[in-house]
Amino acid sequence: MTPEQARELFRAGTRAPTSGFSAGWTQANLIALPRDFAYDFLLFAQRNPKSCPVLEVTEPGETSAPRFAGDLRTDLPAYRVYRDGELVEERTDVADLWREDLVAFLIGCSFTFEAALLEAGVGVRHIETGGNVPMYRTNARCRPAGRLAGPQVVSMRPVPAEQVATAVRVTSRYPAVHGAPVHVGAPEALGIADLGAPDFGEPVEVRPGEVPVFWACGVTPQAAVMHSRPPFAIGHAPGHMAITDARDSEFLVP
Amino acid sequence: MTPEQARELFRAGTRAPTSGFSAGWTQANLIALPRDFAYDFLLFAQRNPKSCPVLEVTEPGETSAPRFAGDLRTDLPAYRVYRDGELVEERTDVADLWREDLVAFLIGCSFTFEAALLEAGVGVRHIETGGNVPMYRTNARCRPAGRLAGPQVVSMRPVPAEQVATAVRVTSRYPAVHGAPVHVGAPEALGIADLGAPDFGEPVEVRPGEVPVFWACGVTPQAAVMHSRPPFAIGHAPGHMAITDARDSEFLVP
Missing domain, CATH: 3.30.2040.10 (PSTPO5379-like domain)
Known part of the structure; x- marks a missing residue:
């Protein structure tokens, strides 16, 4: 299954852990935070590179990235929504919750x-x-x-x-x-x-x-959200990843 | 020569390219920018990791970092000062120019x-x-x-x-x-x-x-400063690096 086909499936409502999907294509963790928290998070990632290897960062409000041609609001199988650090909802689509000031980070996945x-x-x-x-x-x-x-x-x-x-x-x-x-x-x-x-x-x-x-594990950012309580955040449901357009081989070192 | 000894030498006014100094200890490029530009720069580094591998980021106004126990304002052999993207000065000490809102980035060096x-x-x-x-x-x-x-x-x-x-x-x-x-x-x-x-x-x-x-090359941030003209920036003089307390072996992958 190509990344595009997998994303289409998830967009249509399929909900499943993505381990084993689209073999050879890179999967990624998602954390989206208000712009006001973007620097803190990027620095958090820089300081914790084993847990938070950043693959892509969107412009505020954008819903795709160079290596993710899909729609970040709909194309993951499941999402978790946090308000003040509390997990308030898990759902398969966050289109109506996405905000103009959200910066999305895609983070490498094991x-x-x-x-x-x-x-x-x-x-x-x-x-x-x-x-x-x-x-x-x-x-x-x-x-x-x-x-x-x-x-x-x-x-x-x-x-x-x-x-x-x-x-x-x-x-x-x-x-x-x-x-x-x-x-x-x-x-x-x-x-x-x-x-x-x-x-x-x-x-x-x-x-x-x-x-x-x-x-x-790239769920570490969500644990930081739960601990530090920013006003709003959206993450993927653990194990239910963003399937990107990057190839696994891109991340292989000699 | 230990990093501390080398930094002491530079603090006292010695000016020399650092290639070959303190063998086994990691050298780093410096770029310091106003806090207002810190997110843009950290994102620039994330998007250009070959040129800008970030080793350390200071808190605003701080002059040392976990892997740089010296004083960033005095312990490099030479500095370059930029105003509105123009190189206005090269000097061996920037203590009187350091500002409370400066965020310093230490970047890997070849x-x-x-x-x-x-x-x-x-x-x-x-x-x-x-x-x-x-x-x-x-x-x-x-x-x-x-x-x-x-x-x-x-x-x-x-x-x-x-x-x-x-x-x-x-x-x-x-x-x-x-x-x-x-x-x-x-x-x-x-x-x-x-x-x-x-x-x-x-x-x-x-x-x-x-x-x-x-x-x-870690001079890439200074070329970006010259091109993009932030109001103020301080870099190392090319080739005149920060000698850190990190070991080269830390950056070796198998």
Whole structure:
């Protein structure tokens, strides 16, 4: 499915996690904030590049970007709407909520390197089960910027112990889409009490001989919104990404 | 020489290009702009990451940063002062010109990968001659952001034809400090009429069997200042960098 076809599907109302969609095309996290918060957020991203690798920034009020030819208000499968940091609504379309002063940031997503993991023989459990990746709010704090602060959010994939090194090596070649894991094993050291109860997405089974491997996650901006309470923000529903017109290969380093 | 020792030397008035100083420690370009231009510049950097890889951003009025423990107003060997885009002064100290609303950006510098080039057996001519690297304003345009636009500036190092691939391979492992060359050979395609007359720095000899290799350059922000004419800006004098407390190895990707 091309990015355009996938976006058309979502525009028409289909709602699904996008892991595995439009293989080879880059998926992105969305966070849209009032112009007044744009500098703080761009600085937050600069200071937390593992969590917030910025792919595109729109002009205020614009609804597309050079590497996203669709409509940011309608072409993601699902959105989350925040007022004063509270999640007030989840819906499949935010056309009527988009404002002239909103600046949208598209942020790299770890789904990008999943194709490379599969190719290297490292299975990806939530693709196998057709579910959403589990994501956790951690006790690691982001470096604050202006009025924005918050915890680092991570995604988790169980990896057989003998393939952990391969998973590190493969994903470190994609620094613009979270890159190498931030943490391998020991979820308790991240303040994660129960892997079975993720803060976002769905739990996956960690089998005997497998190690939970954690990557920085582009839901981190939404955790910062919840923590810092800007008056208004729109994000994607975790796991329900923007499918861009950029190629995964663009983010591969030698 | 440690970064602190080098900065002390420059603070005391020594003026010299910094290529080869404090080997292993990261050098950085400086551009300081009024707070009102900070978002435009941070967006300009995000849109032109090869030219403007941001290492640090200060709070308005601050004169140091987490990875630069010195004083940004005095600890570089030389500065350039711009008013309405005009270069009005070059001096070794800008303490009396620093303003409460200035935001300073430290930007990766290709001097970082020169040690790696030398280690790979690729000579660096301007280090051999003890001079400054030649830099050129090109006909390639940066992607504009807000009120900022301008040409891409490149640095040039002559490389023996049989070592060009090595130079590409080595420098591509340092994406946060300009990374791989943007252009190899054919200076006329960049609009450079005379390699012997650089716009910044000093010319170097290109010997028979050598190819001019061009890397994106952190003087690009100053070219944008000259083109876009913000009311006030302070930059480093090209080649006279900020010596930071970061290690080059921090910017090496696998």
